[in-house]
Amino acid sequence: MLAQIMSAQFFEGAMLICFGVSWPVAILKTLRTRRTEGKSLAFLALIFVGYLSGTAAKFVRAAGAWQTLEAVTALYALNAILVAADILLFLRFRPSPCREQLR
Numbered sequence: 001m002l003a004q005i006m007s008a009q010f011f012e013g014a015m016l017i018c019f020g021v022s023w024p025v026a027i028l029k030t031l032r033t034r035r036t037e038g039k040s041l042a043f044l045a046l047i048f049v050g051y052l053s054g055t056a057a058k059f060v061r062a063a064g065a066w067q068t069l070e071a072v073t074a075l076y077a078l079n080a081i082l083v084a085a086d087i088l089l090f091l092r093f094r095p096s097p098c099r100e101q102l103r
Helices: 002-033 041-064 072-093 097-102
Strands: none
Touching: 002 072, 041 072
16 A cells, blocks of 8 residues: 555656646746747636645645645645746736837
8 A cells, every 4th residue: 555655646746747847948938038928827827726726635635644744745836836936927028008009
């Protein structure tokens, strides 16, 4: 049973790392180009809420079983922070009607 739990945590961590690699790349692209084409605030918000929910689930599970947090909890939190940064950049660099009229 312990081996199953460990392998499940390994695969969950691998998933979070794979997803998490994309956020720094997206953030750097937005910083470099100062453009947000192809991004959706609704999509980013949905992903952010998903990572927050995953983090909360880990806290609830650990508190209910009087156990320590699983290591993958940090990956959920890190991904949530990165998505939050991407949301802030989206809001900063999104096209505004005033800027569009000046072009």
